[in-house]
Amino acid sequence: MRAEHWAYRLLLAHSFGLCCCVPVLAPIPARAQAPPPPSAPDELYLEVSVNGEDSGMILRFRQGPSGLRSSVQNLRELGLDPALFGVAGQDEFDLERIPGLRYDYDTVRQRLHLQLADALRPPFALDARGGRPSAPASVTPGLLLNCDAYAQLGRERRLAIFNEWRYFSGAGAFSSSGLWNASGAERNYIRLDSYWLREDETSMRSLQVGDFVSGSLSWSRALRMGGVQWRRNFDLRPDLLTYPVAALGGSAVVPGVLQLYVNGVQQYSAEVPSGPFVVRQIAGLNGAGQATVVTRDAAGRAVSATLPLYVDTRMLSEGLSDYALELGALRRGYGSRSFGYALPAVSASWRHGWSPRLTLEAHGEAGGHLVNGGGGLLWRLGQAGVLSAALAGSYHSRALPPTVAGGLGGVQDGSGTDNGAAQDGAGASGAARRGGGQLALGYQYLGRRFSVDLLSVRASGGYADLGSAQGTPVLRGSDRMALNLALSSSQSLSLAYTGARPSAQPAARIAALSYSLSMGNGLYLGVSAFRDLKDRAVRGLFFNLSYSFDNRVNAAASSGRQNGVRSKLFSLTRAPDFGGGFGWALQKGSIDQTAVDQAQVQYLGDAGQVSLLTQGRAGQRGTSLSASGALVAMDGAVLAARQVGSGFALVSTGVAGVPVVHENREIGHTGRGGYLLVPNLLPYALNRLAIDTGGLAADVRVRSTRAEVAPRRLAGVLAAFPVERYRAATVVVQQADGTPMAVGTPVRHVQSGAETVIGYDGMTFVDELGEENELVVGKPGAQCRLRFRYRPPAGSALPVLGPFPCLPAAGGR
DSSP states (O other): OOOHHHHHHHHHHHHHHHHHHOOOOOOOOOOOOOOOOSSOEEEEHHHHHEEEEEEEEEEEEEETTTTTEEHHHHHHHHHHHHHTOOOOTTTTGGGGGGGTTTEETTTTTEEEEEEEEEGGSSOOOEOOSOOOOBOBBOOOOOOEEEEEEEEEEEOEEEEEEEEEEEEEETTTEEEEEEEEEETTTTTEEEEEEEEEEETTTTTTTEEEEEEEEEETTTTOOBBBBEEEEEEGGGGTTTTTTSSSOOEEEESSSSSSEEEETTEEEEEEEOOOOOEEEEEEESOOOEEEEEEEEEETTTOOOOEEEEEEEEOOOTTTTTTEEEEEEEEEEOOBBBBBOOOOEEEEEEEEEEEEEETTTTTEEEEEEEEETEEEEEEEEEEEEETSSSEEEEEEEEEEEEEOOOOOOOOOOOBBBBSSSSSOOOOOOGGGGGGSEEEEEEEEEEEEEEOOOEEEEEEEEOOOOOOHHHHHHHHHHSSSHHHHEEEEEESSEEEEEEEEEEEESSSSSOOOOEEEEEEEEEEEETTEEEEEEEEEEEEEEEEEEEEEEEEEEETTTEEEEEEETTTTTTEEEEEEEEEOOSSSEEEEEEEEEEEEEEEEEEEEEEEEEEEEEEEEEEETTEEEEEEEEEEEEEEETTTTEEESSSSSOOEEEEEEOSTTOEEEEEETTEEOOOTTTEEEEOOOOOOOOOEEEEOTTTTTTTTESSSSSSSEEOOOOEEEEEOOOOOEEEEOOEEEETTTTBBBBOOOOOEEEETOOEEEEGGGGGHHHHHEEOOOOEEESSSSSSSSEEEOOOOOSSSSSSSSEEEEBBSSSSSOO
């Protein structure tokens, strides 16, 4: 016992001595960049904050010879870019060695405060474009027939019907269009275009097999062909800005609100955290202007920065390419022949954004012993506009065919009715030349106060393209000049000049001048004049005054003189409402001292549009009737609709008379089958549809009243808003003694599993009822049951059933 007693005393003394040897230190605030003493553990787990904002993370650090060391993974965890720190290829680094980084290590709280310069922080990115977002497109298989009929009544009767057949599914869309004419004893049908189209919005590529218009540039001509076309299609991504736009950067000391103004108009607003930020995709500008970014903190202090901009939508963003490749045969006689394919040909166009200031172009085509190719560029001169230039050459090993009479501009179709310059047989004299060249120079500046557009094209006598091989040669010279002046916010003045020099015809030079004035409250004045500088007898002067009333009625008065012929016209029009209804137009006046009048009435409905027009001149009168619409087969139903564009939706409710709203505008009501077709939606973009349930019966419900749909091009998509009828009732539950069940008592519907509670007077609302129903009332251990039958009422009011006694054993009614 004595030995144990002495051992106990020695242990107490030793413990007391250890306690006395350890000094008690008061907490000392940590100094900046002061690591723990060398004897501290090598690994530290610290709570990290960046520029005063807690990260909410505890990360691992190590004590190094010169301070704290961090892993590169820590930077990634904090949302920082190791490349900005210069340590992308390392595993660890010393905090002391990073320029622009300061830190404060709090040894007491085990916290690490990082203070980073803006150069070390990735900017907070903002997308300022307020356009409609794109979405994965969908399609519901179906058939479509578009029709547009015109009938001329009276002695000279004539009937023309345009039609387009369309089939669409997940594999693509097939379309075929044509025109049927009947005049007197003549009857004929002309096929226009037939093709199969498949598009991929992910890669922005389109494949078209059949008839198409070839790709072209500003200095080349488009061709109608039959074959295969493969091209880049930016329309599949309506949210994508394809042209170069500047990005505005800045830094916010504290979190605040950012506002973007383009030419003084606010375009975008968003909250930004502290630190650097960058605003990208600044839209709403074409030409010269300026963008201003304003940041405001919680106290209202504002900091602004302004940047001059110049945007040209013809250019491509850096690294972006646009192309089209066609292989097939040129088409002749479009509009007069159904199958006029002749000359095998190949065509290719390419554009590439080399830099924000430079876009490169190239085009080539070959066929019929002719080869044509060239290149061009668009070069932005800072804020001074865009310069364009192109040089092309051609070579043909055989003489070109005789020239076919044609007109200026348009798409070359080989019929001699669309593109190229009208020439006589003398045009064939240039065909003997084996080659030639074409040079195009242009300049464009678009500003807030004035705009200038210049383009001049010169071609040598031997230059030719595939249109020339079809009998429509290129112009030997063409000039275009346009000058627009904004005299004030309500006045503008424009001057235009156009010149064309065919090979074997006199040159044409036309100058035009126009002035417009908006006098407010819907009143508008326009004055225009033109003159042929080669023929002084060809000239004209026109005045126009119009006024728009609040009820969609527009009144206009015009007077003019062209080539010595005077005209005076007065008109009053009202367009049909977008949701449907009647419209009308009245016109009266004189042309060359001959009285003219015109009256028209229109009706726009869910199934299409009809119009009746009567015209009178010099005692003679003509009357015509036109109608347009569509038939659509989708979702097992066939219905009539308005003429359908490139994308549409079929709204299905299952109930007739439900109003349908497209982009906050009522477009119509569902028909007897509960369907309504919404035409002319934007393909590959989110289109907002909704139904108005205010007029539905009280015993129906709609799980969703809004939907966003994105149809494919030439296709439709089903937008289902299933309207369901309630199978519900208010059930009155009593206890076994006939008194109401207590408020709040739980209730479970055995058949559906739905749970609810007892309300006042023993009432409870039960949904999803069947013919036979059972309720379990009360908590486990103190439950009762009741049974009842349900029959849907004839009216729309929800029925009240009971009272039913709730019995502990199986029973009830």
